[in-house]
Each structure stands twice: as structure tokens, then as C-alpha cells.
Amino acid sequence: MKVNWRIGVAAMLVTGLALAGCERKEGPAEQAGKKIDQAIQEAGKKVDAAVSAASDAVTSAATKAGTAAQEAGQKIEAGAKQAGEAVGKAVDATGKAIEKTGEKMQEAAKK
Numbered sequence: 001m002k003v004n005w006r007i008g009v010a011a012m013l014v015t016g017l018a019l020a021g022c023e024r025k026e027g028p029a030e031q032a033g034k035k036i037d038q039a040i041q042e043a044g045k046k047v048d049a050a051v052s053a054a055s056d057a058v059t060s061a062a063t064k065a066g067t068a069a070q071e072a073g074q075k076i077e078a079g080a081k082q083a084g085e086a087v088g089k090a091v092d093a094t095g096k097a098i099e100k101t102g103e104k105m106q107e108a109a110k111k
Helices: 002-021 028-110
Strands: none
Touching: none
């Protein structure tokens, strides 16, 4: 009787090990799950690439806009300086003209 019990236990162990060692094939749901995982990973890579490209484009546009604004500021500053110089010359010329007019009025008053 003891021999039969040992044979039974050994047979169960061998059967358990044999089943554990068998390669398990994936079913359709597992295959579909893997395909979905791969699709999600690919979509994630594409989203990352698109975000990176958009970020690069925004950075480039901001840099260009900053440069353009700086150039525009320099041109405005130069234009303002020229306008200031022109106004200064006009004020000087007007002052001289008023002086001459005043002198002429004084000469005319003396006569």
C-alpha cells in the first residue's frame, strides 16, 4: 500500500512538472492585446515627435519674432533720433529767423 501511495505522488509531480514545462500558446485576446500595446507605443512615439517638432517651431518663431522686434526697435530709435535732430535744426532756424525779425523791427523803430 505504501508503494502505491508513493507512485501516485510521483506521478502527480511528474504530471505537474510536465504541464508547467509546456509552452503556452497565446490566444486571440492576448495577441490583440499585444497589437494594441504596440499601436499605443507607436502612437506615443508619433505624438512625442509631433510635440517636439511643434516646440522647435514655436522656439524658432519666438526667436525670429524677438530678433524682428529688436531690429524694429533699433530702426524706431534711429528714426526718432533723426527726427529729434531735424526738430532741433528747425528750432535753431526758427530762433535765428525770429532774431532777425526782431532786429529788423528795432531798426525800423529807430527810423
